[in-house]
Amino acid sequence: MRAVVTVVGKDKTGIIAKVSAFLAEKGVNILDISQTILQDYFAMIMLVDMSGAKDELSVLAQECSEMGKKIGMSIHLQHEEIFNAMHRV
Amino acid sequence: MFNKYDVLETINMVEKEHLDIRTITMGISLLPCVAGSADETAKKVYDRICSRAENLVKVAESLSMEYGIPIVNKRVSVTPASIICAPFAAQSAKIGKALDDAARTLGIDFLGGYSALVHKGMADYEKTFIETIPEVLATTEKLCSSINIGSSKSGINMDAVRLMGEIVKQTAELTKSRDGFGCAKLVVFCNAVEDNPFMAGAFHGVGESGTVVNVGVSGPGVVQHAIESIPEANLTELAEMIKRTAFKITRAGQLVAREAARRLGAEFGIVDLSLAPTPARGDSVAQILEEMGLERVGTHGTTACLAMLNDAVKKGGVMASSRVGGLSGAFIPVSEDIGMIEAAEKGGLCIDKLEAMTAVCSVGLDMIAIPGDTPASTISAIIADEAAIGMINNKTTAVRVIPAPGKGVGDCVNFGGLLGRAPIMPVHGESSAKFIARGGLIPAPIHSNKN
Numbered sequence: 001m002r003a004v005v006t007v008v009g010k011d012k013t014g015i016i017a018k019v020s021a022f023l024a025e026k027g028v029n030i031l032d033i034s035q036t037i038l039q040d041y042f043a044m045i046m047l048v049d050m051s052g053a054k055d056e057l058s059v060l061a062q063e064c065s066e067m068g069k070k071i072g073m074s075i076h077l078q079h080e081e082i083f084n085a086m087h088r089v
Numbered sequence: 090m091f092n093k094y095d096v097l098e099t100i101n102m103v104e105k106e107h108l109d110i111r112t113i114t115m116g117i118s119l120l121p122c123v124a125g126s127a128d129e130t131a132k133k134v135y136d137r138i139c140s141r142a143e144n145l146v147k148v149a150e151s152l153s154m155e156y157g158i159p160i161v162n163k164r165v166s167v168t169p170a171s172i173i174c175a176p177f178a179a180q181s182a183k184i185g186k187a188l189d190d191a192a193r194t195l196g197i198d199f200l201g202g203y204s205a206l207v208h209k210g211m212a213d214y215e216k217t218f219i220e221t222i223p224e225v226l227a228t229t230e231k232l233c234s235s236i237n238i239g240s241s242k243s244g245i246n247m248d249a250v251r252l253m254g255e256i257v258k259q260t261a262e263l264t265k266s267r268d269g270f271g272c273a274k275l276v277v278f279c280n281a282v283e284d285n286p287f288m289a290g291a292f293h294g295v296g297e298s299g300t301v302v303n304v305g306v307s308g309p310g311v312v313q314h315a316i317e318s319i320p321e322a323n324l325t326e327l328a329e330m331i332k333r334t335a336f337k338i339t340r341a342g343q344l345v346a347r348e349a350a351r352r353l354g355a356e357f358g359i360v361d362l363s364l365a366p367t368p369a370r371g372d373s374v375a376q377i378l379e380e381m382g383l384e385r386v387g388t389h390g391t392t393a394c395l396a397m398l399n400d401a402v403k404k405g406g407v408m409a410s411s412r413v414g415g416l417s418g419a420f421i422p423v424s425e426d427i428g429m430i431e432a433a434e435k436g437g438l439c440i441d442k443l444e445a446m447t448a449v450c451s452v453g454l455d456m457i458a459i460p461g462d463t464p465a466s467t468i469s470a471i472i473a474d475e476a477a478i479g480m481i482n483n484k485t486t487a488v489r490v491i492p493a494p495g496k497g498v499g500d501c502v503n504f505g506g507l508l509g510r511a512p513i514m515p516v517h518g519e520s521s522a523k524f525i526a527r528g529g530l531i532p533a534p535i536h537s538n539k540n
Contacts, residue, residue, distance in 0.1 A: 004091065006100055034093050045093050058154035076100060078157035080091075085340040087095040 335405025361415025375428020418451025
């Protein structure tokens with residue numbers, strides 16, 4: 001199963017490092033990364049593979065959100081299907 | 090890989106624009122529960138609901154986390170209770186209590202279906218059932234009631250309309266310590282639909298299968314934001330933008346509905362995309378209409394804007410899912426919409442304009458507080474007017490008015506939470522009593538005769 005991780009917030013040093021270290025620790029494999037600066041805000045989108053994940057998606061989503069609060073970013077981890085459903089005809 | 094703007098758009102819709110799955114509603118047939126006595130039936134009803142919907146709240150919470158979209162309400166709708174209460178109609182309140190108990194046990198938000206379908210005629214047992222509604226709504230918390238008094242195919246049952254005016258008054262009176270709150274849980278329909286996931290009008294039609302999952306999606310804020318993004322657009326372009334937005338929202342709803350149905354071992358019923366406002370700013374249908382270019386909702390042009398909005402929402406929804414059902418369109422409940430509340434407080438929105446608006450939106454006169462001394466016959470006449478609009482235009486219309494006991498124009502009722510607050514709106518003082526006293530059936534319109 002694949003999921004999408006989005007990280008949005010004020011740009012600062014070490015965001016990618018912290019998020020990817022966290023995901024590695026949870027057994028989540030990063031497949032693709034896209035990063036951009038939108039109106040002074042850092043926005044990173046990762047496509048990740050959950051097959052080796054240590055926790056269920058709903059648990060990891062909660063953990064990501066909490067981890068985001070610690071580093072002052074808004075982090076979401078969502079099932080990729082929501083984006084397929086909404087943005088592909 | 091996804092387009093990053095698409096991904097961020099979804100995140101923004103949830104975080105800033107109040108996109109949510111308003112409800113996952115599990116429809117449960119209670120026909121297998123009918124037994125020889127009210128007590129025995131009540132027990133079976135309680136057990137069946139508690140077993141079928143046992144995991145509803147858990148599954149909804151898990152889906153909400155996985156897809157990153159809030160699921161605001163978890164609800165159950167059941168077979169119209171008048172049918173299963175028919176053998177012991179005088180004791181229908183026992184079934185009402187069992188339904189409310191089941192809702193509490195499950196931890197769901199509402200349970201709908203203390204209902205009767207009397208659009209062509211009213212049997213003795215149905216009349217007896219309807220007469221229990223005020224007491225039942227006053228003594229239960231989560232139970233909702235709806236009555237269908239007319240349809241395009243059958244006409245309008247004016248005997249039932251007369252009775253419902255009195256029932257609405259009694260319900261208000263029995264809940265007067267809470268400004269007539271019971272009436273917020275009571276809807277009178279014309280052309281009621283069998284798969285509506287929204288309250289207070291949800292019930293599980295007898296044409297439905299055993300257990301289904303219907304999902305209601307909302308997102309007035311998302312539509313408003315989409316319109317804001319193209320301030321110079323003409324109305325054709327606006328309609329296109331609304332349609333696209335409705336498509337995306339409906340798709341999210343369909344995904345959740347399918348997955349919820351699978352996990353709950355139920356059939357996937359329908360997705361109902363209805364722009365359902367909440368009292369929060371930025372989650373308002375009135376503000377969409379104002380964004381289109383009206384200084385305040387209720388002024389000239391409101392009906393045209395609402396017609397376009399409602400139609401564009403339906404078109405986007407139909408493109409997104411072949412299982413669109415329920416009411417699908419725009420809701421205009423006055424007390425639940427900050428823009429409507431403000432317009433009503435300033436006198437810019439009256440019941441007559443709202444009635445015109447209901448001819449082009451998906452429901453009817455909804456959550457409108459009226460003076461407590463409004464005669465039952467006037468409430469019946471309001472119901473008859475709405476039913477006539479629904480009957481002639483082949484659409485669902487509904488009346489959910491609250492005659493707030495002891496209050497008059499200039500006062501306000503406050504129900505709190507999603508139900509919001511409403512200033513008391515004036516109604517016409519001239520009597521409709523003689524018209525209502527006539528009773529009988531208003532025959533179905535000529536265009537219903539299609540066979």
